Amino acid sequence: MGTPVELMVLLLSLYAPPVLFAINNIPALQQSVPLLVMGVVVLGSLFLLLHFTVRHKPNVDPLFYVFAELCFTCMVGLTNALEQDKFITGFISFYLKEGEPHLSTAYAVMMSYWEGVVHFILLLLIIHRMFSQKSYRSLGLLWAGSSIAHQIVHVPGVLIGKYGSNIRPAFWRNVPFFVAPFWVALQLLSRPREMPVVTADKISAEQRKSLLTRPADLLLSLLLLGAMAFSVFRGFVVLDCPLDACFTYVYQYEPYLKDPVGFPKVTVLVLFFYALPLLSVLLYGLNVPGCSWMLDWSVLLAGAMVQTQCCHVGASLHSRTPFTYRVPVDKRWSVVALNVFPAVATALLLLRCHSNPAYFMNPVHKGQASGKKKED
16 A cells, blocks of 8 residues: 555655755855746656656546645745744755745734645645545635735735835735636635525525524624624725724734735735625525525635634734734723624634534425435
8 A cells, every 4th residue: 555645745845944944044045036047946846746746546526736836835934933933943045035025024923824734734734635435625725715805915015015116026025826716716616515405495495594583594694794894994995085983993902913024904905805795795694595505605604704703813912013003902802802803704614614504505385395206
């Protein structure tokens, strides 16, 4: 019996720190363009090793190569986070200087921890299920939602923040990583969804219930409305709304929104312009029976919201954020609670959709339900 593929991917990923250490200490590579070329060579070599690992396995999913390559980059991110927090040294200091200096910011450190721990575990679980002939569609969509949120804050945040005037060639390595989660999400959404077996009578009975007779859904609706209201309020704050409430919030509660690195502003604007409409659509799906797309989009949005809010909160409290932009100590718990609230709301919606999906399955009319009952 051969070595499990996920174990091989894990072992290959663990080569990331030694590769970074070598690059950091080889003078010939200590220029921007050679650094970018070396990155391409490393990822290309990794692809060949992965192909060699699975060449005898039938019908290997092309997504495997994407997930396995990203496992390696997850270890690169974790190495960066550990070095910035002084747990290790000598692995990535030159790359930060000549490649992507923004990776030393508090938001990038939290993003790197998330990538190196949460994304890495998710990717290994996906690869394990892939080669165990089990469905990994929902796990893949959860990763895709989280990774899309990561990229649409990371790349624009660099371009419009204070590091945007000093973009190095190595920064453009992010382009394929920006595209990858969108492509993966489209691939997974185009594949058939595995629906649980639910009787027509149960579907019909669930879909006849009004919102008032579904207390859990009523509470979730109120939570989603609260998350939407908070997204609107913070959107007004970063757009410099002159209302007293906005002025008070940004200066007394969350001054991190004024940090010139760009990431906090982009985070809030992404939530305002993208998450807000999606929350509205999910609120609609929670109140109108038969919206089967809720089973997918609740996963995508939950992944995105949890990643975004956790990195944002962590960065606002991190020591690498200048003291004047950190959340005041006496307001810390209230700000954390407000920021965690939208993530909790979408996570609860995800659990609701997948624990009892009958309400979201294709509508069953009375004739169909009775016909199904006679057949049974």
